[in-house]
Amino acid sequence: MEEEATKYIWEGAIPLQIKLHESEITSFPPPPPLMILGLRIGYLPLLVPPLKAHFSSTLPPGTDNVWFDYKGLPLKWYIPTGVLFDLLCAEPERPWNLTVHFRGSPGDVLTPCEGEESVKWSYINSLKEAAYVINGNCKNVMNMSQADQYDLWQSLLKGNMEGYLKISSRLKLGPFGEDSLPSEASETVASSRPSRIPVRLYVRSVGEEIVDIEDAPIIDSWDKISYINRPFEIYKEEGGYVSLKQALKSLLPETFNTNSSQEESGTNVKDPNAPDFEDDNAKLRLVRVQGIEPDMDIPFFWLANCLRNPEFYLHICVFISKQPKLR
Amino acid sequence: MRGVCTRSGSLSAADFYASAIYFSQRWNETNSDFPNWVWIPCSRLGAISEDEGYLVLEKIKLQTERNDSNLEELNNCDSSANDDLTDEATLVDVHSHDAHLYDLHIAYSFTYKVPVLYFRGYKSDGCHLSLDEIKEELPSHSVEILQKSKWTFMTQEEHPYLNTPWYTLHPCGTGDWMKLLLSSTSYGENISLIQYLPAWLSVIGQTVGLRVPLELYSRS
Numbered sequence: 001m002e003e004e005a006t007k008y009i010w011e012g013a014i015p016l017q018i019k020l021h022e023s024e025i026t027s028f029p030p031p032p033p034l035m036i037l038g039l040r041i042g043y044l045p046l047l048v049p050p051l052k053a054h055f056s057s058t059l060p061p062g063t064d065n066v067w068f069d070y071k072g073l074p075l076k077w078y079i080p081t082g083v084l085f086d087l088l089c090a091e092p093e094r095p096w097n098l099t100v101h102f103r104g105s106p107g108d109v110l111t112p113c114e115g116e117e118s119v120k121w122s123y124i125n126s127l128k129e130a131a132y133v134i135n136g137n138c139k140n141v142m143n144m145s146q147a148d149q150y151d152l153w154q155s156l157l158k159g160n161m162e163g164y165l166k167i168s169s170r171l172k173l174g175p176f177g178e179d180s181l182p183s184e185a186s187e188t189v190a191s192s193r194p195s196r197i198p199v200r201l202y203v204r205s206v207g208e209e210i211v212d213i214e215d216a217p218i219i220d221s222w223d224k225i226s227y228i229n230r231p232f233e234i235y236k237e238e239g240g241y242v243s244l245k246q247a248l249k250s251l252l253p254e255t256f257n258t259n260s261s262q263e264e265s266g267t268n269v270k271d272p273n274a275p276d277f278e279d280d281n282a283k284l285r286l287v288r289v290q291g292i293e294p295d296m297d298i299p300f301f302w303l304a305n306c307l308r309n310p311e312f313y314l315h316i317c318v319f320i321s322k323q324p325k326l327r
Numbered sequence: 328m329r330g331v332c333t334r335s336g337s338l339s340a341a342d343f344y345a346s347a348i349y350f351s352q353r354w355n356e357t358n359s360d361f362p363n364w365v366w367i368p369c370s371r372l373g374a375i376s377e378d379e380g381y382l383v384l385e386k387i388k389l390q391t392e393r394n395d396s397n398l399e400e401l402n403n404c405d406s407s408a409n410d411d412l413t414d415e416a417t418l419v420d421v422h423s424h425d426a427h428l429y430d431l432h433i434a435y436s437f438t439y440k441v442p443v444l445y446f447r448g449y450k451s452d453g454c455h456l457s458l459d460e461i462k463e464e465l466p467s468h469s470v471e472i473l474q475k476s477k478w479t480f481m482t483q484e485e486h487p488y489l490n491t492p493w494y495t496l497h498p499c500g501t502g503d504w505m506k507l508l509l510s511s512t513s514y515g516e517n518i519s520l521i522q523y524l525p526a527w528l529s530v531i532g533q534t535v536g537l538r539v540p541l542e543l544y545s546r547s
Contacts, residue, residue, distance in 0.1 A: 076485070108455070111485055111492035128499065129438050138499060198438075205372050222490040226371045229487065230437040254374040281374070322373060 002175070005306035009290055010161040012040035014085045015095040018047070018068075020055045024102055027058040035095065039159055040082025040290060041309050043119045044068050044075060044098075046157060051100055059102055066113065067105040068098050071218050074106050077113045078122040079202075080309055086288040087202045087225070087317040091214035109222075120153050123311060130198040130312035131173055133231040140171045156310060164310060173312050177301035194233040197304050201228040201251055203318045206285055213286045213319055228252070232300070244303055245296040248284065248318065255282045255320060286319040336506030337440035342520045344378040347433070350524040350543075351382060357542040362387055364433075369488055381434035381488060389429050390466060390536040426451060427464060431537065433524070434487050441501040442524060444531050445486055445493040458483065458494060469534045496534060504530065 019033035034054045036047060048066050068075040070088055075098070079087075085096055105112060113119065128138040144152070148167050155163035176197050203226040206216045219225060232247050249256045287293060289307045308314045338346070351364040368380040432445040448456035448464070458481065462470055486493045508526055525543055532539050 107492070109491060111483055132499065133438055203372060227487075228371075254376055255372055282372070320372065 002306055006165070007161065009041060009307065009309070010039075010159060010164075012082060012290060013037040014040060014081055016047075016098055017095040018051060018098045018100050020058065021069075021099050021101045024055075024060060025058050026060050031055055031058050033097075038081040038096075040080065040085075041156070042081050042159075043077060043079075043123075044081055044084075045077045045113050045115060045119050048115065052102075055100070055102070062103055064102045065105040066115075067101050067110060069101070070096075070098055071220075073219055073221070074110050076110065076222070077119065078111070080315060082290060083200075083202065083315045083317065086291055087204065088219055090206075090216035090286075090319065092291075116157075123153070123156070124149065126313060127171075127311045131171065133196045133198040134173050134176075134312065140173070144171075168310065175301075175305045177305065194235045195301075196231040196233050197301070198308075198313045199228075199230065199232045199247075199251065199304075200313050200315045201230070201248075201318060202226075202315070203228065203252065203255075203320060206319050206321050208283075208321045208323075210321070216319065232304075241299045241301065243297045244287070244294055244300050245284075247300040248287070248316075252282075252318075256284075282320045282322055284318065285321050286317075288317040289314065336502035336504070336509065338520055338523050339440065340435055340437065341378060342523065343435040343442060344380075346521050346524040347380075347382050349521045350528070353525065353543050354540075357540050367488075379435075381432050383430065383432050385430040386428045387431070388426060389464075390538050427456060429535075431535070432486065432493070433528075436487075436498045439498045439502060441498050441505065442527055443487075443495060443498045443501075444535070445495045446535060447493050461494065464536075465534075466536050469536060496531060501527070 014037070016036050016038045017033045018036065020031060022030075025031070031054065034051055036050060038044065038047060045066060048064075051066075052064070067077070070084075073088070075084055085092070089096065124141070128141045131138040131141045144167075148170075152164060152167045154160075155167070177195065204216075204219065204224060206213060210216055228251060230251060232251060234242055284296075287296070289303065292307070294303055294307075304314045347366060351366060354361075355363045362384060364382045364384045366380055367383055369376040427448050427450060429446055429448045433442050434445060435441075436443045448461050450456065456464075462481075480497055481494055482497055483492050484495050485491070505523075505527060508530065509523075525539070528537070528539055529544075531537075
């Protein structure tokens with residue numbers, strides 16, 4: 001089952017329609033947009049070579065400084081393409097219409113990207129971070145040979161799953177869960193060492209009055225999104241299995257304050273499709289992982305093992321609504 | 328979870344918060360002529376966190392190469408004399424019209440369970456300094472530390488709470504050197520985790536030319 005899931009993830013792609021920003025078009029008629037598939041597990045700057053080839057004849061003179069925007073929002077290039085899509089398109093847009101710029105990257109808002117090397121560095125850094133979360137150290141990643149690092153990166157670039165797995169399996173970073181053992185003795189007793197899963201949460205708030213999540217307004221600033229890069233931790237003695245619902249509650253404690261003494265809202269119409277915690281400050285409207293809306297009772301470890309990205313991070317997009325407070 | 332063993336070199340989020348509050352209080356007490364460190368609570372989706380946030384020290388002049396020559400003159404004076412000498416912020420480069428200012432933020436890394444320094448520099452016209460421009464300014468020993476140390480290096484990353492790019496000292500080696508620092512004889516057995524940040528800053532401060540007053544380390 002997990003192998004099938006991995007294949008699904010590697011094959012996942014977003015159909016993109018990328019146009020050049022009008023300020024950079026120097027030819028008439030203007031060039032058509034480029035239709036291209038963006039791998040869900042890939043990154044937008046990796047599409048620059050075909051984009052450059054397509055638009056080069058019309059670009060103004062100057063050095064390239066590539067960046068992308070979706071409806072005016074500059075896109076963070078180090079977030080996987082699939083995650084950007086799941087997060088920013090409440091209603092999945094097919095194809096996804098993006099704008100590419102080759103000049104004037106907004107350096108006060110966007111960390112600069114110097115092409116493939118920047119993306120590779122960011123990727124290896126995330127892999128190192130994931131290794132640290134899982135094992136308590138990043139030795140296995142630091143000790144990768146140059147050749148292995150190169151092959152790993154090339155496999156990701158080309159969407160070559162087998163090639164990638166051959167190398168990544170040697171890092172011994174999975175599977176998550178009760179069957180994973182600590183890789184080295186720690187100062188504390190092994191059984192009291194928590195299991196940690198690398199998670200990146202992207203949370204956006206949607207007004208209560210929005211009935212259909214697909215009508216959520218377009219995001220015009222990253223300040224409207226909460227990014228939470230925090231491992232999910234669980235001690236084995238806590239027993240049983242943790243559901244996705246429980247994991248999200250523990251990662252967003254202020255948002256879902258179950259200790260509050262608020263009364264349940266009697267006027268809420270219960271939407272059978274929405275996962276919700278009616279006694280909390282906020283209502284979970286939508287959860288997306290790899291384009292899927294998982295069942296809230298799904299075992300979290302199993303979800304993480306199946307739907308994590310190749311760098312071992314589980315990226316989860318969450319849409320919430322604030323509950324009206326009752327006195 | 329509190330009370331993480333100091334021998335590991337890391338600390339829990341709750342301990343980071345406690346240490347941050349303690350550190351900022353001690354700093355403000357011992358360094359009254361310097362701007363204060365301020366705790367900014369993390370505000371997420373309208374909910375303000377009780378114990379998650381970061382420390383900020385903004386618009387300050389660091390002990391840079393440009394300022395060093397002025398500072399040497401001061402250090403040659405009798406150090407037991409007057410309080411004027413502690414006022415480094417105003418004594419240095421008063422007449423310089425192109426003084427560079429810095430913002431320093433200290434946030435907690437949930438992955439590495441250690442504090443992380445984020446910083447950026449500005450020219451007097453508000454323009455951001457590039458990493459190369461910053462490195463040119465840093466005291467030479469700090470550039471040496473950065474070049475030779477396998478434990479710390481500067482990169483540009485997104486601030487964990489603000490959606491802007493900042494320079495940072497990568498935290499992956501912090502646990503290792505803090506472990507050594509905390510186990511060294513000068514700290515002894517009695518160090519409580521509340522002292523973590525001052526200890527950490529005594530090392531990190533050197534890499535960016537931030538002077539930490541010695542009085543801060545004496546128990547209040």
